[in-house]
Amino acid sequence: MARVSLVVYLAAGLFGLSAVVLLRRPRTAVRDPLTLSTCVAIVLGSLVFVCSAPLTLAAVNRLTGVPNFGAPLTYGMLCAYSCSLLILLIHWRGGPRAQVRRMVLRSIAAYVPLIAAIVVLFALGDARTERLTDLDTYYANTPYLREMILLYLIGHSAATVTMCTLCVKWSREVTGLLRSGLRLILAGSLLDVLGFQLTKYTAVAARWTGHDLDALSTQVAPPMASLGALLCSAGFVLPRLLPAVLAQVRDLRDYRRLGPLWSRVRFVSTAPKPPSAWWQLPQARLHWREVSIHDALLGLAPYFDDLVREQALAAARDEGRGAHQARIAAEAAMLADAARRAAARQEPLRTPSGYRLHATEVSGTGGLVELAQALVRPAADGAVTDKTVRTSHG
Known part of the structure; x- marks a missing residue:
């Protein structure tokens, strides 16, 4: 019984x-x-x-x-x-x-x-x-x-x-x-x-x-x-x-895919960090990370160098990439260069670029995810970035 x-x-x-x-x-x-x-x-x-x-x-x-x-x-x-x-x-x-x-x-x-x-x-x-x-x-x-x-x-x-x-x-x-x-x-x-x-x-x-x-x-x-x-x-x-549930799974995936971008720009962000809790839903975590990254991008805008971006764009096109992929790769190179100089406490450019990243022109996290993934592409991108940095600032 x-x-x-x-x-x-x-x-x-x-x-x-x-x-x-x-x-x-x-x-x-x-x-x-x-x-x-x-x-x-x-x-x-x-x-x-x-x-x-x-x-x-x-x-x-x-x-x-x-x-x-x-x-x-x-x-x-x-x-x-x-x-x-x-x-x-x-x-x-x-x-x-x-x-x-x-x-x-x-x-x-x-x-x-x-x-x-x-x-x-x-x-x-x-x-x-x-x-x-x-x-x-x-x-x-x-x-x-x-x-x-x-x-x-x-x-x-x-x-x-x-x-x-x-x-x-x-x-x-x-x-x-x-x-x-x-x-x-x-x-x-x-x-x-x-x-x-x-x-x-x-x-x-x-x-x-x-x-x-x-x-x-x-x-x-x-x-x-x-x-x-x-x-x-x-x-x-x-x-x-x-x-x-599927929406939360997608948010968790995007949250993790934004990791490389966040680790590169987090020192610039001034967005207040909400109280962390293990039970916090992925949607809330993703929203905070998205807002913080956009805040950091605004802080790095004075360091954006059009010359770095244009040279990286040309290199990406030489590799046979499409127009959109080449643009994202060039923006990633420009962002990486800006983050390095900001971290080194160098002075911003005298003439700000005024260029708008693709990620800031589209709604949602798709643009940020593309930018984050471009930052972790094969070493060829890093070589292009290093070369453009030496050309423009060497």
């Missing part, structure tokens, strides 16, 4: 973690019906797992003093979860606000009486013997409890079959991450239908005919339900989080 509960609690924790990630900005999330409905569905799914764990069932029964009180609690929670999935799909699909609201109310109107009926049937039935893992099959032939078990299974089946149908239909109309998310939801729903619901129906029907297939209900169904729920959770979260 403890092992089964541990597996279920772990699934609940992983399931609920995705809601925590989605709610990283609570005020924004609450105002977004899609995010809010996603989090509600995930939280309810986690509660279903927690309530269905044998240890939780035993604790609930003990606290209430009612044998098997955890059963209607779990079944009612499962029906609420099924309803929340339908509401989530309605918000995900979108449409006119009035239509969405009407469909949401219809879903609620269908499942609230279902939950009430489960509670009433449990109260009418005779469930004196506590069953923590096999209640569905143990009471499969008991009046009222038999109907309660069928009712919660049918309610859950209706929601998951509807999800499968809608996912198949919508996946033909969308592309990219949204299609991938729908396919994950479809896979999770099918796993729930085949691995959880079908095994439950089979085990209960076997009891009706005098056979014992309880292992399907007690050993096969729970892990299949857990895996299906996790797949559904991934499908709901993937289209919402993956773009942001």
Whole structure:
């Protein structure tokens, strides 16, 4: 019993973690019906797992003093979860606000009486013997409890079959991450239908005919339900989080690629350094480095030597580089020369260049990254830079 509960609690924790990630900005999330409905569905799914764990069932029964009180609690929670999935799909699909609201109310109107009926049937039935893992099959032939078990299974089946149908239909109309998310939801729903619901129906029907297939209900169904729920959770979260994650990965890559440029000009920058923290997102780190580099470039502008740039440009063209690559190489040579002279505390040029770097003419970090990479190109660039410096200042 403890092992089964541990597996279920772990699934609940992983399931609920995705809601925590989605709610990283609570005020924004609450105002977004899609995010809010996603989090509600995930939280309810986690509660279903927690309530269905044998240890939780035993604790609930003990606290209430009612044998098997955890059963209607779990079944009612499962029906609420099924309803929340339908509401989530309605918000995900979108449409006119009035239509969405009407469909949401219809879903609620269908499942609230279902939950009430489960509670009433449990109260009418005779469930004196506590069953923590096999209640569905143990009471499969008991009046009222038999109907309660069928009712919660049918309610859950209706929601998951509807999800499968809608996912198949919508996946033909969308592309990219949204299609991938729908396919994950479809896979999770099918796993729930085949691995959880079908095994439950089979085990209960076997009891009706005098056979014992309880292992399907007690050993096969729970892990299949857990895996299906996790797949559904991934499908709901993937289209919402993956773009942001990929953006942070790109920002981290650009942050590192700007390293050579930053190490060359950081002594010039006067931009205030923000408080460092290990949890700071790459986007914030990149923004600060970009601002600091631009500040440093402004400080080095009086040292820009057009002669160095023109000679490096000619050398790059002689090597067969295209116009843009030759320009970047020439700017890198001019910047390296300016940084050396500034570091040596030499006087700026009497006649400032007035030249604008490509990196300062374009938005984003692309231009700075190109300049940074040009600074670490093969030694041929360094030779050109040294030659031009000796020619212009020797």
